[in-house]
Amino acid sequence: MEVLRLAVSATQRGKLISAGYTSLSSLSSLSPSDLARDLQISESEASEILKAASHCGRLDNSDGSHAIVTGAQTAWDMFHEEDLSRCITTSCADLDNILGGGINCKEVTEIGGVPGIGKTQLGIQLAVNVQIPVDCGGLGGKAIYIDTEGSFMVERALQIAEACVEDVLEYRSLRKNFQACQVQMQPKDFLNNILYFRICSYTEQIAVINYLEKFISEHKDVKIIIIDSVTFHFRQDFEDMALRTRLLSGIALKLMKLSKKYSLAVVLLNQVTTKYSDGSFHLTLALGDSWSHACTNRVILYWNGNERYAYIDKSPSLRSASAPYSVTGKGIRDSASNYKRIKMM
Amino acid sequence: MANKVLSEMGLPKSITNIFTARNLLTAKDVLSLTEFELTELLDVGFAEVTTAVAQVSEIASPPYQTALSLLEQCIQNEYLSGHLPTCLKGLDEVLYGGIPFGVLTELVGPAGIGKTQFCMKLSLLASLPTKFGGLEGRVIYVDVESKFSSRRMIEIGVSSFPDIFHMEGMAQEMAGRILVLQPSSLAEFTESLQQIKVSLLQHQVKLLVIDSMTAVVSGEFEQGPPRQHSLGWHISFIKSLAEFSRIPVVVTNQVRSQCSDEISQYAFQVRSRDDTIEESARFDSHLVPALGIHWSHAVTIRLVLEAKSGERFMKVAKSPISPPLVFPFNITSSGISLLSDVGVEMIGPQINAIQNQGHSDIINFLSERLP
Numbered sequence: 001m002e003v004l005r006l007a008v009s010a011t012q013r014g015k016l017i018s019a020g021y022t023s024l025s026s027l028s029s030l031s032p033s034d035l036a037r038d039l040q041i042s043e044s045e046a047s048e049i050l051k052a053a054s055h056c057g058r059l060d061n062s063d064g065s066h067a068i069v070t071g072a073q074t075a076w077d078m079f080h081e082e083d084l085s086r087c088i089t090t091s092c093a094d095l096d097n098i099l100g101g102g103i104n105c106k107e108v109t110e111i112g113g114v115p116g117i118g119k120t121q122l123g124i125q126l127a128v129n130v131q132i133p134v135d136c137g138g139l140g141g142k143a144i145y146i147d148t149e150g151s152f153m154v155e156r157a158l159q160i161a162e163a164c165v166e167d168v169l170e171y172r173s174l175r176k177n178f179q180a181c182q183v184q185m186q187p188k189d190f191l192n193n194i195l196y197f198r199i200c201s202y203t204e205q206i207a208v209i210n211y212l213e214k215f216i217s218e219h220k221d222v223k224i225i226i227i228d229s230v231t232f233h234f235r236q237d238f239e240d241m242a243l244r245t246r247l248l249s250g251i252a253l254k255l256m257k258l259s260k261k262y263s264l265a266v267v268l269l270n271q272v273t274t275k276y277s278d279g280s281f282h283l284t285l286a287l288g289d290s291w292s293h294a295c296t297n298r299v300i301l302y303w304n305g306n307e308r309y310a311y312i313d314k315s316p317s318l319r320s321a322s323a324p325y326s327v328t329g330k331g332i333r334d335s336a337s338n339y340k341r342i343k344m345m
Numbered sequence: 346m347a348n349k350v351l352s353e354m355g356l357p358k359s360i361t362n363i364f365t366a367r368n369l370l371t372a373k374d375v376l377s378l379t380e381f382e383l384t385e386l387l388d389v390g391f392a393e394v395t396t397a398v399a400q401v402s403e404i405a406s407p408p409y410q411t412a413l414s415l416l417e418q419c420i421q422n423e424y425l426s427g428h429l430p431t432c433l434k435g436l437d438e439v440l441y442g443g444i445p446f447g448v449l450t451e452l453v454g455p456a457g458i459g460k461t462q463f464c465m466k467l468s469l470l471a472s473l474p475t476k477f478g479g480l481e482g483r484v485i486y487v488d489v490e491s492k493f494s495s496r497r498m499i500e501i502g503v504s505s506f507p508d509i510f511h512m513e514g515m516a517q518e519m520a521g522r523i524l525v526l527q528p529s530s531l532a533e534f535t536e537s538l539q540q541i542k543v544s545l546l547q548h549q550v551k552l553l554v555i556d557s558m559t560a561v562v563s564g565e566f567e568q569g570p571p572r573q574h575s576l577g578w579h580i581s582f583i584k585s586l587a588e589f590s591r592i593p594v595v596v597t598n599q600v601r602s603q604c605s606d607e608i609s610q611y612a613f614q615v616r617s618r619d620d621t622i623e624e625s626a627r628f629d630s631h632l633v634p635a636l637g638i639h640w641s642h643a644v645t646i647r648l649v650l651e652a653k654s655g656e657r658f659m660k661v662a663k664s665p666i667s668p669p670l671v672f673p674f675n676i677t678s679s680g681i682s683l684l685s686d687v688g689v690e691m692i693g694p695q696i697n698a699i700q701n702q703g704h705s706d707i708i709n710f711l712s713e714r715l716p
Contacts, residue, residue, distance in 0.1 A: 009390055121665070144409075149642075150448060151665060156665050188416075204405060208402070210398060211402045214403065283610060306694070307692075329668065
């Protein structure tokens with residue numbers, strides 16, 4: 001019964017079935033007025049149903065053009081587009097390296113780790129770095145920061161922005177193109193380009209994510225969405241775990257759609273939890289196994305001895321690797337011991 | 346915003362009626378279902394549902410601010426980004442003024458290390474008149490463990506602020522501003538929390554202390570899922586309480602010894618290196634905070650108090666603005682005081698470790714000195 005898959009209301013579906021329209025092909029050659037007569041519904045309703053049916057049955061329609069399937073793209077075209085899409089640097093060379101240049105646009109990246117490892121720090125750093133001007137290898141975009149935990153500290157964002165301005169000026173003076181940098185850069189401009197939503201319940205979280213589609217179409221220069229953290233409210237007030245999974249996967253789908261449509265990066269910060277497997281307890285990212293499929297990339301931040309490391313746990317294009325980083329007064333930077341190594345050489 | 350009533354959103358009348366008929370009255374009811382479920386339940390077309398959901402979402406989502414406007418707000422009204430000074434110079438400096446408003450600050454450490462002492466000092470500070478650097482407000486002190494000692498608090502007050510406390514009637518006024526609650530069960534605690542939420546704003550309450558969070562939950566349940574669940578509710582409630590009334594909330598947490606089969610590592614770490622297991626075994630000797638990792642995510646600032654070879658240390662273990670620093674401290678008649686205002690930076694996860702060596706010496710030493 002193919003009509004069961006149609007996105008039409010239950011009454012309409014019932015009428016379709018009782019009138020004998022069970023397959024999509026039975027609907028394909030109908031005119032709206034025929035259908036309206038058969039089902040005893042208004043003509044506008046009938047054309048809605050037919051629209052839904054043709055949407056569903058698009059696989060069968062080859063519309064004469066070279067594309068075999070509408071909406072599809074060849075891998076070669078995708079390769080070219082991926083080549084063009086930019087990355088957002090994390091300000092840590094090692095981390096950028098294992099991430100293939102930084103946080104990728106058009107992808108959903110999940111970053112998790114124990115409390116105090118630097119998730120929020122990385123989030124703020126990315127919100128600042130996305131604004132690095134294009135002539136310095138950045139994206140020159142804006143950032144949306146969705147704060148569910150209240151951990152965003154504007155003083156800290158200012159510190160990181162100040163350090164970033166210094167770096168940009170240094171970069172420009174190294175390349176000696178003073179003419180290009182007529183525009184004065186102020187840390188405050190950086191803060192002005194961070195659009196901050198404070199979320200207090202899971203309902204608001206869903207609402208904001210639904211609303212983002214419209215919001216971004218009005219603010220097209222947004223290049224990154226950071227949710228810090230995606231977990232918090234979903235971990236507190238849920239009894240019905242199946243509902244939680246459905247809502248979460250809905251969120252993930254919408255974010256993925258947004259990232260593709262507007263070619264922006266989505267970064268979800270996640271908490272950790274302990275999980276019992278293979279006879280012992282392990283740390284693992286929260287929200288369960290079905291959530292772990294939701295994101296394109298998954299990065300875990302962890303302590304390795306006395307250093308902070310990032311590990312690529314899941315990615316379709318990157319090999320799993322780990323790299324050290326450190327959190328300094330200026331924000332995320334290369335690991336301190338790495339600096340020493342370079343100096344020694 | 347989440348409980349906004351649907352009928353006041355200006356949706357088309359027909360759609361509102363359909364939602365109401367299915368008992369979907371608020372934004373929460375609508376957004377808790379996926380669009381497909383709604384189509385099924387409401388018996389209307391998918392397109393209509395999508396538009397309605399988009400509209401509900403737009404109204405229910407809170408407005409955005411730029412980080413710049415946040416910063417300006419903070420500068421304009423100091424009370425929004427205010428801090429409760431701890432009178433510990435080094436700590437105030439790294440925390441940009443003291444215990445911040447609007448977030449949870451946690452004190453964790455072994456028994457007798459000075460958590461309650463610190464809480465009592467903070468309560469006094471919040472009640473002091475503004476010209477002496479206080480907040481001139483009321484304090485609600487939830488004393489779950491029945492450890493609050495009014496005599497000791499007055500003593501701290503007299504020796505740290507002699508000028509104020511020797512004034513006629515001041516001691517009474519200061520102490521009169523501190524309300525101590527001693528809930529005996531989790532239900533009672535929950536109830537008083539809900540009352541507190543209402544009265545916070547009316548009564549000029551400037552500090553909420555919960556000593557300790559662990560006793561609240563562990564008194565009631567054995568380990569297992571129910572504890573996790575009720576804790577989850579309390580976490581979000583206390584966080585929202587702090588946020589909306591813009592007051593500092595200080596919560597203490599006890600410690601427990603780490604179970605031997607608890608490995609604080611990810612599966613991939615164990616797979617990749619065998620030597621790290623030995624390393625983790627070495628760490629086993631230390632204590633861990635009694636409330637687990639779920640709770641740790643919720644606190645914004647974590648101060649670890651510990652004892653090592655007969656000395657006490659205060660560690661800024663988690664903070665969005667301060668580097669991981671260690672301060673040596675001791676407890677005198679005027680409460681906690683730092684032995685050095687310059688913190689030593691600590692590298693690596695050791696900042697989270699809680700030591701308790703040579704601690705009993707200090708306690709004996711203290712009991713001789715304190716009445």
